[in-house]
Amino acid sequence: MDAEASPPRSISGQLRSALGACRDAFAHLPRLALDIALPTQCVSCREPVDGEGVCAACWAKLSFIAPPFCPRLGIPFVYDPGPELLSMEAIANPPAYRRARAAVRYDDVARTLVHALKYQDRTDLAPAMGRWMARAGKELLDEADVLVPVPLHWRRGWSRRYNQSGALARVISRQTGVKLASEALRRIRATEQQIGLSRPQRASNVQGAFKVVADRVADIQGRRVILIDDVLTSGATTDACARALLRAKAAQVDVLVFARVVDSHRAPI
Template sequence: MTAKFQTALRLLFPPRCVACGALVESDFALCAGCWREVTFLGGDVCDACGAPVIDGASEMSPLCDSCLYDRPPWSKGRAAFLYGGVGRSLVLALKHGDRTDIVRPAAKWLAGAAQPLLKPNTLVAPVPLHRWRYLRRRYNQAALVAEAMARNLSLPYCPDLLLRVRGLGSLEGLGAAARRQKLSGAICANPKHAEMLHKASVLLVDDVLTTGATLKAATEACLNANAKDVCVATLARVAKDT
């Protein structure tokens, strides 16, 4: 009976590409055309920020030039794809378009990208939203992806490990220094999770890594609360010249 119902349901509502709406073979998937337009990251990438590097460069140094010059406070970082084209459209649809159906494939892609960062019992947590922005948006897209990814990987997850204690307004268009100044003191560890965070290996999840200022503030909050180490994973990575 259930099989017949599922067959009828698929006839009425066939699976469609999460990016363009074209017919696809399975739910929560990309069509072949959109898949080709997403630059998934793997192979030669910076070990700290996940940015693509020149072929073979990772054998000489695990870091891109930017991270060699200004090493992030986290241990390692990865991203699922570059922030551009269809990838950018997916992130924006999830972030601003109430497209929470994108969470399922996004979590799968990010889980794959984050494999080199994982340790036993890695604690997964999202970069927090300030409460006013949360009320306007009604959800934290980073938290949705982080929770689904942790579930896929059978890892512990804490949605409020960190708190955004100060609203900032938009960070779009600001350079790294301006973002860092604006974020100073804006993120802290949640006191009620102090014991959980103590000596923990933390994986912080966010939607996009641009300058890294937000993730730096979140990482420093974890380290100040005596986390053992922190890695970061983002759905998308803004391309940079390295």
């Protein structure tokens, strides 16, 4: 009887898979038609480009972050002070997370990429941005157990239709094999936009805004977590997220972002 029952389940599964593939194909038809009708343009300068939305000239303008940098915050130094010397920010205001790394400085081209991914539905940019992040965060990813994207409040997620940090985290997870726990951390309180707020206002704005949900604590407890976001500015949001993860007994929390705001003159002490 069991042997007779299994083929219908297999056929049903195949039908569901075929229908799912058809839905995916139809969902991408408008974008495919647009790609055929018009050449892909560089997201920064609007010149025609083959590939992932950034021309060679604008790619060359991206300021990739490389050593020497602060081992705690990942802030680039203007000269090499020697191993393990911290930035003034790391000493004066140490964050809850252990280390932070970023792929690029938040300059004009990086800002354009972030805004296109975040506000203009340019999810096609996520693969390249995610790969650059994976390269910048290799030291962190080699030790990581789980990736957690910074969450949006459900109302903001509804209006945007997707979470840009989640899109980047999925790329990094596929590339590195590190498990993704996209639903573990929730934004339980709507917050104001951080743009235009002072550092103390930013910290106050996100205080208590994040929580690890009860049925996902097992994904975090005892794990080495990497928090994924698009931009690191004052660090208030990532710090609030890190505190929520540590309250859920994460073994450690690191931060990996695409871009970070960097003052033009940084020096260690």
